[in-house]
Amino acid sequence: MNKNSIYFIAFVLLSTIASIRSQSSTEKISSVPNQCVSKTKCGPCIQTPNCAWCMQPDFGERPRCFQPELTPTNPCPEEFVIDPRNEMIMIKEAALSRGGQLLSGGGMASGGTYEEQSSGQSSMSGSSSASGGSSASGGSSGSAGGSVVQISPQMVNLRMRVNEKHTMMVNYAQAEDYPVDLYYLMDLSKSMEDDKEKLSHLGDLLSDTMRNITSNFRLGFGSFVDKVLMPYVSTVPKKLQHPCDGCEAPYGYKNHMKLDMDTRQFAENVKNAHVSGNLDAPEGGFDAIMQAVVCEREIGWRERARHLLVFSTDAGFHYAGDGKLGGVITPNDGACHMERNMYTHSSIQDYPSISQINLKVKQHSINIIFAITAQQHEVYKKLSEHIEGSSSAVLSDDSSNVVDLVREEYKKIRSSVEMKDSASGSVKVTYFSKCLGNERKQTNKCDGLSVGDVVTFETEIVVTSCPENEKDRMQTFQIYPVAVGEALTVNLEMLCSCGCENSGPTFELNSPKCSGDGTLSCGICECNDGFFGGKCECSKKDLDSKFGIDNLKCRANATSLECSGQGNCVCGQCHCTPRPNPDEKISGKFCECDNFSCDRRNGLLCSGPDHGVCECKTCKCLQGWTGDACDCSTSVDTCMAPNGKECSGNGKCVCGQCECSSEKGVRYTGKYCEKCPTCPDKCDDLKSCVECQLYGKGPLKDANECAKNCTLFTPIPLETINYEEERDEHICTRYDEDECRYQFIYSETVEKNGTITTNVRAQKTPDCPPKVFLLGIVLGVIAAIVLVGLAMLLLWKLLTTIHDRREFARFEKERMMAKWDTGENPIYKQATSTFKNPTYAGK
Template sequence: MSATRGLVLLCLVGVAWCQRAEQLLAQNPCSSKTTCSDCMRTPTCAWCFQPSFKEPRCFNPAMEGGTGGCDEAYIFNPDNQRSIDPMYNRELSRAHGRGMSASSYEESQSSMSGSFGAGGAAGAAGAAGAAGGLVQVKPQRVKLQLRMNQMQKLDVAYSQAQDYPVDLYYLMDLSRSMKNDKEKLSTLGSLLSSTMRNITSNFRLGFGSFVDKLVMPYVSTVPKNLISPCDGCAAPYGFKNQMALSMDTETFDDAVARADVSGNLDAPEGGFDAIMQAIVCKQQIGWRDQVRRLLVFSTDAGFHYAGDGKLGGIVQPNDGECHMEDDSYTHSTLQDYPSISQINLKAREHSINVIFAVTKEQISVYEELSKHIEGSSSGVLSEDSSNVVDLVRDQYNKISSSVEMKDNSSNAVQIVYYSSCLGDKNNVIQTNKCDGLKVGDVVQFTAEITLKECPADPREWRQQFQIHPVGISESLLVELDMLCDCPCEHKGHHAYDDSPSVCNGFGISACGVCLCDPGRFGKACECSAQGGGASAEQERGCRPLNSTTGPLCSNRGTCFCGQCECNKMDDPSMVISGPYCECDNFTCDMNKGLMCSGPDHGLCACGKCECTDEYSGPACQCLKSQEPCRSPENGKICNGNGKCVCGKCVCNVNDDQKYSGTFCEKCPACTGKCKEYKDCVLCEVHKRGPMFDMEAPPGLECGNCSLNPVIEEGKIEANETRGEYLCSFYDDEDCLYVYVYSYSYTQHLNVRAQKDRDCPPKVFILGIVLGVIAAIVLVGLALLMLWKMVTTIHDRREFARFEKERMMAKWDTGENPIYKQATSTFKNPTYAGK
């Protein structure tokens, strides 16, 4: 009997120990990783490649004493690294002199092109300081080494340089309806140039025009109409570069004057073809590097976009390349119109700000279009384009006073931007855009860069991407090395051995473990996929931490040659995994019927929710950001009266103050500063209280009180919309006095007080006492009189009854009424004595 109890107890202890081991494995995802690569892709994990190491090689240093029992010389645990070469950390050009001539600027651009070749704008920007150019982004180049899901912060500074060069290309619709606009524009070139030169001394201007594709139904293909579609009209065309960018204003006026209007059939124009060529034909248009590039698009009509070309039999998609010969677009009849996304992509790649200058009838369409093209804006053009100078100046100021940070990182990288813009540096919010900037203002952005996944192709583990302000040709070039594997998994490392003597000749030894050939598995590749069964020794590998007790494969799989083959669930989306089948993706905490609150919040991994960067909590139900708790009134988190928990305010509650409301803005029991002002209000308004001194000179009866309240007749109430607080107190006479206080925008205190106090009516105590005594006496007398009256009536009734009975009594005088004889005589009335 005792032996049976001991066996049962041993089994229970074994089951409990195994459950505890599985629990530890679920809490520590490191221990389930069997290769160094998998270990490196798990945050906070380190790998031990020490020979003959018996413990799990992948461990969490924070949970296992720092080394996990491994010699430090054999631990591989790289951290994120960031390095900036001083050569690419040039200071911002915040106060560059206005004396930089166009020729010296061109020389600096040539110098940069010669130094970097085809390195692109980012490379040129990185050496801007070296080449004597302007620097608006700091730093210019950074090297990063990142592990998966370990965030790295990177500070990026931006400042608009003074006298920054501007290239402005005016692209105009020259269909017949724009004839008056063309004539007006030909006289505004000098004014436009002089206006822009007030902004920058290095300004260049260019001009191009467009009509539409030379096929039906866009233009008439009748031969004579192809020569002149209307009276005084030139032959139609797709796009022409009338004048490359130049500092010569007179050339611009002449180019506009020489350009003839033409005609087409349908209302929309071929403006997208012209925009695409004006953007990508850098050499023909004359775009410079490291300048602010503006493309002003002027029209009074709508636009054709991708797909419209098939109406004219053109089905070949637009390739986004330059097709210009003799300053004319050659593929107008060969390629379809570009799509909006293509325009956006090319405008972003070439850092061009598109300004849509359109008539009032078309402004709503182009305002919607500008939302889909980075760095673009729109403005209303007058009927004859007379306001184009003011429009360009205003739109330029609008563009230059705002900065928006973007990047072209791959899907494997996640970047989140934070900044305080021009506000308090301690008040940082999640944003990639700041407005209201002036020349010389420095805006600091913090980019939180996280490697979300390692690409399947190892050649993609080294990438480059740019972080750049929208519409600016300068950028920060980030050279990223992804730490997705270990050096000991490559030839040449002392922990790498591919000789036939290791792993039973069926694999290689890397980082202390065997990487088996296909069809082989086991710690030493001793098992074959065609084999079966498992020895007692091999079964040890199917239990957590090589234990000799407990279920094999957590009772959720089959032990095969020392390794677990986990059970398959009926639902393919439900997976059991882990070296001991201890993990799954379907037993995590749920919230609102969704596991880990849904895939947008987190994913279930090894029985535990792995939340995205925006959420936390056991079920990823808590929003990390405190923005939902920020009060719209003052910008404070929960108005300073609570804490933000899971994206909601948990308000402070104590004996004196109990806050409530969405932002803890309500506190019915709070007095605020009522107590602070009550004595002064009582003194200044009602001339009484502890602050009132009757012997003081006039005007000084209330000492230091200087509230100067506004005294109002009648009952007063607080106006919550004006931020007023109602206060009421009782004085020493039990009179209620009421007032309200508020603060103006300049934090000036305003007090309104009720003129009259609400006092209780006076009570005459002596009269009440005498009245009570008199009432008691009177009640007593009344009771006595009532008692006397009742007894008198009762006696009189008894006496009357007595008299009545006495009168009715008939006494026999011959007999003694008291004495009764012993005999009685009765007479029969029938016989009457006969």
């Protein structure tokens, strides 16, 4: 442990001593637990919600960090209390406007387009002045005289504590006849040739359509192909000049027409733009989007206008990392690189990433409309989900529906407002709004808006944590509608430190109140090197060495922890660490005791104050209770069996329950240890009386015998038997002389006079097996055998008859075929022979 660590521990120790002693002070703080008392410096104290710091120098040993709401009598004079509150100062609040008419929801204007209001020259420590506030991306936070105002207020200064929310209303209204800049960015690869021709004829119609929406409309045109590198574009010299029939040389991105109101020039530029060609399917659209967004001067984006970028293609896109295929490894810097309307760094820098595109679109307040053919629409639809303020729509194969597409998409954009903010990770902004309805809900987006509709967003701002760097505690961020060049600028000062830590009446270097060896800061001493203690009264000579005598005084023995690990050793004495809950105390010479580490039952310490109390980590039980957690009753009433013996004499009562014993190999069970494998079964003793009284059966079925021998109980007949073991009931199942099954339940209770009463509940109707007619079964079996035999004989007779008839028919057929023709018989010879004389001459 180094010297500074020792000093810090000593400082914390002496501060906590005040917390311990204050618990026994006559002026007690409320017993409600709070996290203020554990804070020993002003900065951490005011970073805790609802806590205040007392900087009074002579405040004694009470906790300086306290919760005013829980302190009945404020122990600190009001002039010494540091309890900063959230504060908002309005710097600029111009009224919302609709053309030359003011709308409700903004500042109260007396005339004209708006009237700028501010809070005067209210000072705010460390905050920005009204004139020095940051502006929204793409435009200033306020409005110049006579310009349109769509969000109000425009600038505020906030001073906020950690984890204490501040609610602020932000109003938005869409202005009428708001200027629109539309830049048409088109893929001019060979496959888009027919689309280009159609677009050149639709320029006037597109302009007329947009002028029906706003009279202040400008149109521009740009095109792209891909990086002029392999494998994107063929680098064969001939192909570099004419990559395809009727194609011009490939290029990355070209700005054909700056934003202008001349629609004829737009049609002429589209018509004169020649298509080109490339090798792979994806195009270099991301390069073109980046340049069209960031090159404000070259494109002609106006500061106060709705910016629309229509991106038209029938192919996919290259993104960051694809440039390595062509040997381009330099990341895209997101800057403008345009000369003579051509992108100069196409072959120098990689494609931009989706996140870079999203960042630049937000910074320059641009709505991208992806007009994509049906084959690629799903890809760009997913892409639009990652780019703020963008949307996608299906473009026809020849772009003939582009006018309708732009009109519909702009209508969607204009009828919706989405609030975003640029707050850092230590600031959280949550949005609530009723939109145009009556129900307040958590949302940052409202749809279905028309010109003149005022939407109010209730913003809850919370500083979640204090940045370690003090410079980061002064922040400026914007709350803005997506793709609208206006914003509310918030100059935020985080209240993380106290002014008395550096100056003021309670700040003094080498103060006598700190023994001249420390600085008085916010009422407490910050000791110089080599000194420590509540008043810097100790020097390094008083520090305990690792094996020093003073150090040993803080240990119960040589092997135990210093102050039992629950305190710090100062000058040979243990100072126990205070607990956040004032009811929990650590005590003892070596901080070895506490009143909160005892055993618990059902979450209660020592089973509750009516059972016992916790003293030095051990439960001290009250009379009638025992056990580690005082959860066992010493009474044996719950263990008394019906025979009047504790646990039937077969066990002992422990914590109100019987623990049965095992004697001579016999193990007893049951609530009162009344059961064992060889114990007589009382069910057999009660069986005869139950049978004769309810069913008129059994050995005592004679009425006189039954009445004479069954006098101890009368069974209660029940349709259904419900067995409840916890009520010490026993269920019996038996069979009568007719093999009928029945059940009964018996229980025994001990009366006040010591007699035992037996209660029996029995099944009203026994379950008897159905009667079997044996003679009928035997005759039926015989008859079935005879019938089966006759059926088999008849079947055999039928089969033999069929077989005989088939054999006879086959015999008759063979006999008929045996009558051969003599001329056909190969061994037949006539009875006479004829011979010819070869020498006979006919005479």
